[in-house]
Amino acid sequence: MGRPQVVLGVSGGIAAYKACELLRRLTESGHDVRVVPTDSALHFVGEATWAALSGNPVSTRVWDAVSEVPHVRIGQHADLVVVAPATADMLAKAAHGLADDLLTNTLLTARCPVVFAPAMHTEMWEHPATQENVATLRRRGAVVIEPAVGRLTGVDTGKGRLPEPGEIFEVCQRVLARGAAAAADLAGRHVVISAGGTREPLDPVRFLGNRSSGKQGYALARTAVARGARVTLVVANTGLADPAGADVVRVETAQQLHEAVFKAAADADAVVMAAAVADFRPARYAAGKIKKKDGEEPAPLELVRNPDILAELSAARPKPGQVVVGFAAETDDVLANGLAKLTRKGCDLLVVNEVGEHKTFGSEQNEAVVLAPDGTRTPVPYGPKEALADVVWDLVLQRW
Numbered sequence: 001m002g003r004p005q006v007v008l009g010v011s012g013g014i015a016a017y018k019a020c021e022l023l024r025r026l027t028e029s030g031h032d033v034r035v036v037p038t039d040s041a042l043h044f045v046g047e048a049t050w051a052a053l054s055g056n057p058v059s060t061r062v063w064d065a066v067s068e069v070p071h072v073r074i075g076q077h078a079d080l081v082v083v084a085p086a087t088a089d090m091l092a093k094a095a096h097g098l099a100d101d102l103l104t105n106t107l108l109t110a111r112c113p114v115v116f117a118p119a120m121h122t123e124m125w126e127h128p129a130t131q132e133n134v135a136t137l138r139r140r141g142a143v144v145i146e147p148a149v150g151r152l153t154g155v156d157t158g159k160g161r162l163p164e165p166g167e168i169f170e171v172c173q174r175v176l177a178r179g180a181a182a183a184a185d186l187a188g189r190h191v192v193i194s195a196g197g198t199r200e201p202l203d204p205v206r207f208l209g210n211r212s213s214g215k216q217g218y219a220l221a222r223t224a225v226a227r228g229a230r231v232t233l234v235v236a237n238t239g240l241a242d243p244a245g246a247d248v249v250r251v252e253t254a255q256q257l258h259e260a261v262f263k264a265a266a267d268a269d270a271v272v273m274a275a276a277v278a279d280f281r282p283a284r285y286a287a288g289k290i291k292k293k294d295g296e297e298p299a300p301l302e303l304v305r306n307p308d309i310l311a312e313l314s315a316a317r318p319k320p321g322q323v324v325v326g327f328a329a330e331t332d333d334v335l336a337n338g339l340a341k342l343t344r345k346g347c348d349l350l351v352v353n354e355v356g357e358h359k360t361f362g363s364e365q366n367e368a369v370v371l372a373p374d375g376t377r378t379p380v381p382y383g384p385k386e387a388l389a390d391v392v393w394d395l396v397l398q399r400w
């Protein structure tokens with residue numbers, strides 16, 4: 001098999017300069033990349049840069065090298081088309097099937113997976129026209145990754161930044177690995193994932209917390225993005241960088257997680273509770289730092305219960321047909337405890353894994369068994385958290 005053929009479409013936004021880094025990563029990892037910039041992209045980064053970095057000729061118009069029929073050939077031969085940055089104009093053209101330059105022609109002839117990494121000002125991203133175009137593209141199976149939040153051109157800050165090139169590169173690799181047949185099988189779906197571990201404050205400097213790193217939840221988010229879903233990731237206290245393409249909501253406590261998950265779940269097709277939620281919180285929060293007093297024993301810690309988000313969601317199902325997935329971290333009697341928990345929580349799937357001080361928490365690998373109420377058990381062998389995440393999405397798909 002030859003090198004994977006990637007078309008890098010670049011439309012006219014200032015973030016075009018970041019596409020140079022994406023191009024480098026693609027070529028350095030063995031992909032044969034053909035850059036197809038729009039005319040306006042060339043105002044930001046010139047043809048010579050694209051040609052030198054890709055090692056391939058660059059054209060923007062259908063009238064260049066006509067004998068090679070580039071407007072058809074480039075798309076037909078691609079294993080992946082990635083458009084980064086994708087401007088509001090480019091998304092509109094793609095959604096409506098316009099074909100007035102080489103890139104838009106390529107998008108119409110490509111039968112391979114297509115990834116759009118939008119970048120624009122927040123107002124343009126939020127405009128109903130853009131949102132409808134994005135929804136159309138997703139429904140058709142394109143992977144449109146959510147823009148990042150941060151500094152935009154000029155003094156503005158908000159949603160609309162191109163995600164980091166390394167993150168886009170990872171999405172591309174995942175999409176390529178799944179191949180055309182299996183790509184974007186979560187297209188048109190909204191999935192909500194909770195990740196990390198909640199912290200329950202005792203005073204301004206102390207909290208009750210847990211060892212969850214959030215890596216499994218992030219793996220679920222990354223794989224869902226690569227499979228074309230719209231992803232909301234509710235994050236409790238992780239040190240991890242936002243994954244490209246997901247809408248990230250940050251919370252601290254179980255109560256905040258409860259609120260954020262329910263809000264996002266209103267129109268979600270699936271909710272996966274990978275976060276480690278504290279079952280109890282301190283009954284009282286001390287507004288000032290709790291001080292020790294000489295000769296005095298510490299006051300006992302009084303705790304109250306937190307809401308059980310997974311059980312409440314399973315009972316409420318804010319959207320009809322919603323699939324709810326829980327995780328169970330167990331140290332003993334793993335399977336028996338898992339089965340009891342599945343019944344108690346009322347969810348559709350429960351991913352059970354064994355945890356211990358050096359097992360699973362913080363690790364890149366995981367081993368689990370996924371339980372369903374009909375008695376089916378899907379064992380997932382020890383491997384990357386992404387592999388377990390893909391099994392979870394396969395099982396969710398079956399339930400839709």
Ligand code: CTP
Nearest residue numbers: 273275277278279307308309310326327328329
């Ligand atoms: N969970 C939740 N809300 C809570 C506690 C847990 O939504 N207050 C969710 C977790 O996100 C996870 C699942 O329930 O998906 C199981 O979490 P786990 O801590 O294993 O279960 P607990 O209900 O805490 O059971 P126990 O502590 O008795 O093992």
